[in-house]
Amino acid sequence: MAPDISDAIIRVRDITVQFGATRVLDGLNLDVKRGEILGFVGPSGAGKSVLTRTIIGLVPKVAGQIEVFGIDLDRADARARRGVERRWGILFQQGALFSSLTVRQNIQFPVREYLHLSQRLLDEIVVAKLGMVGLRPEVADRYPSELSGGMIKRVALARALALDPELVFLDEPTSGLDPIGAGDFDELVRTLQRTLGLTVFMVTHDLDSLYTACDRIAVLGNGKIIAAGSMADMQASEHPWLRAYFHGKRARAVMS
Amino acid sequence: MSGDPTLERVAQGDGLALRAAGSWTAPFAAVLERIVADAEKLKGSRPDIFIDASQVSRLDTFGAWLIERLRRSLTVGDAEAKIAGLSANYASLVDEVRRVKAAPADVSPPLTITGMLDQIGRSVAGFGATIVQLVDMLGAVLAAAGRVIIRPTTFRFASTVHHLEQVAWRAVPIVGLITFLIGCIISQQGLFHFRRFGADIFVVDMLGVLVLREIGVLLVAIMVAGRSGSAYTAELGSMKMREEIDALRTMGFDPIEVLVLPRLLALIIALPILAFLGAMAALYGGGLVAWLYGGVEPEAFLLRLRDAISIDHFIVGMVKAPVMAAVIGIVACVEGLAVEGSAESLGQHTTSSVVKGIFFVIVMDGVFAIFFASIGM
Numbered sequence: 001m002a003p004d005i006s007d008a009i010i011r012v013r014d015i016t017v018q019f020g021a022t023r024v025l026d027g028l029n030l031d032v033k034r035g036e037i038l039g040f041v042g043p044s045g046a047g048k049s050v051l052t053r054t055i056i057g058l059v060p061k062v063a064g065q066i067e068v069f070g071i072d073l074d075r076a077d078a079r080a081r082r083g084v085e086r087r088w089g090i091l092f093q094q095g096a097l098f099s100s101l102t103v104r105q106n107i108q109f110p111v112r113e114y115l116h117l118s119q120r121l122l123d124e125i126v127v128a129k130l131g132m133v134g135l136r137p138e139v140a141d142r143y144p145s146e147l148s149g150g151m152i153k154r155v156a157l158a159r160a161l162a163l164d165p166e167l168v169f170l171d172e173p174t175s176g177l178d179p180i181g182a183g184d185f186d187e188l189v190r191t192l193q194r195t196l197g198l199t200v201f202m203v204t205h206d207l208d209s210l211y212t213a214c215d216r217i218a219v220l221g222n223g224k225i226i227a228a229g230s231m232a233d234m235q236a237s238e239h240p241w242l243r244a245y246f247h248g249k250r251a252r253a254v255m256s
Numbered sequence: 257m258s259g260d261p262t263l264e265r266v267a268q269g270d271g272l273a274l275r276a277a278g279s280w281t282a283p284f285a286a287v288l289e290r291i292v293a294d295a296e297k298l299k300g301s302r303p304d305i306f307i308d309a310s311q312v313s314r315l316d317t318f319g320a321w322l323i324e325r326l327r328r329s330l331t332v333g334d335a336e337a338k339i340a341g342l343s344a345n346y347a348s349l350v351d352e353v354r355r356v357k358a359a360p361a362d363v364s365p366p367l368t369i370t371g372m373l374d375q376i377g378r379s380v381a382g383f384g385a386t387i388v389q390l391v392d393m394l395g396a397v398l399a400a401a402g403r404v405i406i407r408p409t410t411f412r413f414a415s416t417v418h419h420l421e422q423v424a425w426r427a428v429p430i431v432g433l434i435t436f437l438i439g440c441i442i443s444q445q446g447l448f449h450f451r452r453f454g455a456d457i458f459v460v461d462m463l464g465v466l467v468l469r470e471i472g473v474l475l476v477a478i479m480v481a482g483r484s485g486s487a488y489t490a491e492l493g494s495m496k497m498r499e500e501i502d503a504l505r506t507m508g509f510d511p512i513e514v515l516v517l518p519r520l521l522a523l524i525i526a527l528p529i530l531a532f533l534g535a536m537a538a539l540y541g542g543g544l545v546a547w548l549y550g551g552v553e554p555e556a557f558l559l560r561l562r563d564a565i566s567i568d569h570f571i572v573g574m575v576k577a578p579v580m581a582a583v584i585g586i587v588a589c590v591e592g593l594a595v596e597g598s599a600e601s602l603g604q605h606t607t608s609s610v611v612k613g614i615f616f617v618i619v620m621d622g623v624f625a626i627f628f629a630s631i632g633m
Contacts, residue, residue, distance in 0.1 A: 100600030116286050121322075128321050128356045145497075145597020164282045164316035195349035196316055 007034040008067075009167055009199045010055060015064030016223075017047070017054055024050050026223030027064070037193055037200040039214030043241065046220045048203045049093065052169055055201075056090060057081075068167070086114055089160030093171040095152040097144040103130070103155050104140040110162045129158040132192075134184055149176045157185075161192070170202040174209050182206060186213040207250060219245075259313065260284065263291045271304030273340075274326070277311035280319025292322045296329040305330050310341025320349045321356065386590075386612065393512075393590045397520060400513040412518045419522035423484040424529055430483070431476055435534035438475060439541030442466060447550040456550055460557055461564035463542040468569040472535030473527075474621055477580040480527055481613035485588040488519055489609035492592025493602045501593070511593070520585040527581035528574055535573065568633050576624050583620055584613045 010032035017025040024047040032038050042048050053059040055066055057073055066073050068084055076084065097106050107126045111117065117125075127137045133154040144152060153176060160168055170189075174182035186209050192198045204210065210217055211231060218228040219242060227237055235246050261278035274295055280288060298305060307327060312319070323339060330337035342350060404411045446459035492515060495501050501511050539561075546552040552560075591609035595602050 099598035111282075115282060118289060121285065121289050124321060124325070124356065125318065128317055128353045131355050132317070132352055143598060161317075164318060191348060191352065195345045195352070 008032065009034045009069060010201065011065075011067040012051075012055065013065045013067075015051075015054060015066065016062045017050055017059060018062050023223055025054065025061075028220075028224050030218060030225055030228070032199060032201055033216075034199055035193070035197055036215040037189065037202060037213055039210045039217045040201065040203045040220065041205065041210065041217060041245065042220030047223065048220055049171055051220065052171055052201070052203055056088075056169065086163060087165055088167040088169065089163065089165035091153070091156050091160045091168065091170045091173055093175075095144070095156035097152060097156055097159070099144050102141050102143055103147070106144070106155060107159050107162050110159065114163060125162075126158075129161060130155075132161070132188065133158045134181070134188070150178065150181055153177060154185075164196060166197070167199045167201065170200060170204075172203055172205065174204065174206045179208070182208060183212070185209075189213050261288055261291065261319070263295055265295075265298075266308070271306060272298070273306055273308045274298075275308040275311055276323065277313070279314040280312050280322065281314050281316045282318045285318045285322075288319065288322050292326050295326055299330055299332065306338040306340055308341050309339055309346065312342075312346065315346045315349060317349065317353060320346070321353045324350060324353050324356070389590045389594075390586055393516075393586050396512045397516060397586065400510060400517050403510075404513065404517065410513065412514060415514075415518040416521050419519050420525060422487070423480065423522055424526035427480065427483060427526070427530055428533060431479055431530050431534050432537045434479065435472065435475060436537040436541040438471065439463065439467060439538030439543075440545045442471070442538070443542035443545040444549055447546065451550075457552065457556070457560055459542075459546060459550065460552070460560040463539065463546075464561050464565040465569055467535050467538040467542070468565060468573045470573070470621070472538055473531040473573045473576050473580065474617065476531045476534040477527060477577070477584065477617045478614050480523070480530065480581070481584045481588075481617060482610050484523060484526075485584045485613040486606050486610050488585065488588035489592040489595075489606045490602065492516075492589060493595030493605055496593060496595045497597060497602065516585075516589045519589065520582065523581040523585040524578045527584075528577040531573065531577040535570075572624075572628050572633055576621065579624075580617050580620055583616045587613045587616060 008031040010030070012028060012030040014027045014029060015025055016023065016027055028051065030051075040048055040051070050059055054061050055068065069087060071080055071084055073081065073084065097103075098109065101109065104123070104126050107129055108122050111122060111125065126140055130137060130139060135151065135154050135158070139147070139151065139155070144155070147155065153173065157170070157173065160170075173189075174185050177185060189198075189200055189202070190213055193200060200213075202209065202214065204214075214231075216228065216230060217234050219226050219234070219239075221241060226239060227234065227242060234242055237243070237246075259278040261276070261280050261284050264275040264277065266273045266275050278284075307323060307330075309315075309323060315323075327337045327339055339350065443459055443463055446462050447456060450456055450459055450462075492501075495515070501515070504511050504514060543552075543554065543557045546557055547554055588609045591605040591612070595605045
């Protein structure tokens with residue numbers, strides 16, 4: 001099944017988001033194509049997480065239109081919205097695991113809601129998902145408060161992937177992981193994208209991830225997308241922030 | 257391109273091919289599970305069974321795992337069942353789930369008589385532990401207070417005033433309203449029943465003694481336990497959850513000195529004030545009802561009140577207030593600092609903060625009643 005590259009899975013048009021008098025996003029346009037891994041970068045506080053949360057529907061927008069899977073989320077009724085929500089998975093920056101449920105219950109939670117499966121299959125799926133994110137099955141009966149920061153990230157990813165979504169939003173997935181873990185994580189995202197035809201919207205600061213995992217990079221600045229394109233386009237750009245970001249000391253270390 | 261998943265049995269030479277087709281994906285997982293369970297019964301029936309996945313139109317981890325599960329159950333001894341016809345993409349997915357080991361069993365303890373007895377035993381022992389924790393906290397607070405008295409500059413004045421505003425000033429309207437209404441009710445009920453004996457005027461005695469000695473302070477203490485005790489527990493508990501208390505400790509601050517002492521002090525100052533205001537509101541409410549409902553003129557009410565109560569009644573009420581405040585505050589802080597990582601734990605400790613707070617307030621009230629009776633007040 002070859003992913004149809006021309007097809008936009010997320011279409012963001014002229015969205016404006018405002019908190020009090022501060023305008024965070026100002027007439028922003030963005031397309032995410034089916035089957036690609038989009039890396040989303042920008043200075044801290046530029047509104048990367050705000051854009052993600054606006055697309056998901058957690059932050060109200062002042063103006064603009066958002067279509068996910070070709071469905072306008074403002075006009076969709078509750079049923080259509082639920083349909084969309086079943087097809088995406090979200091990894092929050094802090095994990096957002098349910099603290100009173102075990103890892104097993106956290107991962108099974110969305111599966112139980114939508115599918116009626118035997119307990120045996122549910123348990124096997126948990127082990128499979130944990131294995132995919134590089135965790136051992138023994139972790140399943142721990143509570144989130146008993147996990148390390150990196151493990152929380154992985155469990156949260158396993159939960160985001162629980163229903164095999166078509167689209168995943170990853171908010172800084174590799175922050176807090178050791179470099180080897182982060183490399184595995186990038187590899188995992190790529191494998192999933194290849195095998196499941198997954199589309200990935202990844203907010204990241206990790207240059208390694210941008211180099212190894214992302215097909216396309218979009219840069220946010222002043223409430224707009226200031227550049228979008230391949231890694232080569234980014235490196236060729238004359239924009240001062242892009243130059244600083246992609247030609248800085250750390251970038252050179254990654255490239256060499 | 258996607259259709260209902262199937263698993264066809266096709267004879268191929270000596271062997272048997274299980275030909276999977278359609279969408280082997282999450283939405284069909286329940287159907288797939290039955291199909292696979294059915295096919296698993298073929299184990300050992302034929303020497304050469306293999307899985308043909310060439311017709312699968314869509315595959316995700318659910319489907320891949322079920323194919324892998326089928327492969328494992330068809331494997332006899334060392335002769336591993338094969339999976340044929342997987343496209344490269346899907347093969348890597350199946351490889352991914354291949355590493356899955358058998359799922360560990362979900363262990364939930366069975367419900368037994370001994371289990372229940374065990375629970376009861378633990379609760380009883382837990383009560384003893386609660387007392388120890390309270391005494392421990394009392395000691396820690398006194399030690400912190402001692403340090404602050406020696407070096408008064410370390411006292412958190414701003415924090416104390418802030419908490420005083422929260423627990424005293426902002427509580428005035430609700431405390432005033434509730435005690436006013438309680439005063440009205442006591443007065444009305446008293447009049448209603450005393451009238452039959454022609455003893456209307458004694459309602460003033462009852463109201464005065466009851467409100468100043470018992471109801472005023474007890475009711476306000478219960479309200480404060482519910483309103484401020486729970487807030488203290490929730491604040492300290494969520495700080496504990498987010499490692500803020502550990503952060504304080506590593507910076508060389510004593511959490512008891514920084515967090516507990518100002519809160520406790522604010523409560524000890526607030527409760528007598530609120531108890532006094534509450535008692536006044538209750539007397540006012542009772543007097544109002546006595547006048548409007550019972551026809552007791554305000555002058556007569558005040559005259560009777562002056563005869564009925566002495567300063568002792570007022571002192572008995574007021575002496576109890578700071579002690580009850582300390583009990584509520586210590587219980588709330590102990591519970592707050594006992595919160596562990598989960599939201600559920602925060603809820604449990606907030607509940608038990610209020611429950612224990614009210615329980616100890618009532619126990620203290622009983623102890624005071626015995627004490628004052630024996631010294632003749």
